[in-house]
Amino acid sequence: MAFIQNLPGALRFLGTIRRFKKKHVEIDRARESGNPAEEQAAIASAVSAWSLDAARTMRLELKISGTENIPKENGFLVVANHQSYADILAVLRAVDGHQLGFIAKDNLKKVPYVGYWIEEIRGLFLHRGDAKAAVKMIQEGSKLLKDGYNLCIFPEGTRSWGPETGEFKGGSFKLATKSKRPILPIAINGTYHFFEENKRIRPAKATVEILSPVFLEGLNRKEQAEKEKEIYQKIREAVSKMDQNDPMKAR
Numbered sequence: 001m002a003f004i005q006n007l008p009g010a011l012r013f014l015g016t017i018r019r020f021k022k023k024h025v026e027i028d029r030a031r032e033s034g035n036p037a038e039e040q041a042a043i044a045s046a047v048s049a050w051s052l053d054a055a056r057t058m059r060l061e062l063k064i065s066g067t068e069n070i071p072k073e074n075g076f077l078v079v080a081n082h083q084s085y086a087d088i089l090a091v092l093r094a095v096d097g098h099q100l101g102f103i104a105k106d107n108l109k110k111v112p113y114v115g116y117w118i119e120e121i122r123g124l125f126l127h128r129g130d131a132k133a134a135v136k137m138i139q140e141g142s143k144l145l146k147d148g149y150n151l152c153i154f155p156e157g158t159r160s161w162g163p164e165t166g167e168f169k170g171g172s173f174k175l176a177t178k179s180k181r182p183i184l185p186i187a188i189n190g191t192y193h194f195f196e197e198n199k200r201i202r203p204a205k206a207t208v209e210i211l212s213p214v215f216l217e218g219l220n221r222k223e224q225a226e227k228e229k230e231i232y233q234k235i236r237e238a239v240s241k242m243d244q245n246d247p248m249k250a251r
Helices: 001-021 024-032 036-057 086-093 106-111 114-120 129-144 172-180 219-244
Strands: 060-065 077-080 101-105 124-126 151-152 183-189 203-210
Touching: 001 036, 001 114, 036 086, 036 101, 036 124, 060 086, 077 086, 077 172, 077 219, 086 101, 086 114, 086 172, 086 203, 101 106, 101 114, 101 129, 106 114, 124 129, 129 172, 183 219, 203 219
Parallel strands: 060 203, 077 151, 077 183, 101 124, 101 151
Antiparallel strands: 183 203
16 A cells, blocks of 8 residues: 555656756766866756756755855765655755765665666765675775765665664765865754655655864874764754754644
């Protein structure tokens, strides 16, 4: 029954990705030019149109704050908590106008349209349980960051399905430490109302707060570890505060 109830919503979402696919010619042309800035701009333009289309189609209403904290220079790593499938839309709308690729589970690579979409915007796949593949992904991701591409990782490793923020997995910040690029923490709350709360796709209101960027360059391992804990704590506190004012909880 749940599958049948969610099928129309899932098809609407896949439809937005199909519409995005029409933009691939512009992205591919820019990529072939060998100019990273040109490719980043092409991806940013395409994803901006897609994320707005998808948010409207799925009736996901987002209240975003802290956009002044987005680094002026590209090549930053977004670190965000993970409540829902809708978090991807939430983050993309938050950094609208910037290219952003996602670190995704390798099983998504085989999902029609989705796997293609992740690769097209310069996302990378993480093969769990394969240490060699994980090292390769970090190397590839670090190079992308150094070349001015932006990436996003959800350090919890899986959705929390609610307002509680799970512990961040070890190694989640290696992309930033290896590339020496800044971390942009983002706190998200309310996206779980979109599907995870009742396992049914429905309109939702969510809040996104972009926190101040964090730089790990020049810090020793102990100092880096402390900064990582600080990032986790700030995201957790921001999520908790937003949850207290969640408009959908009052329904």
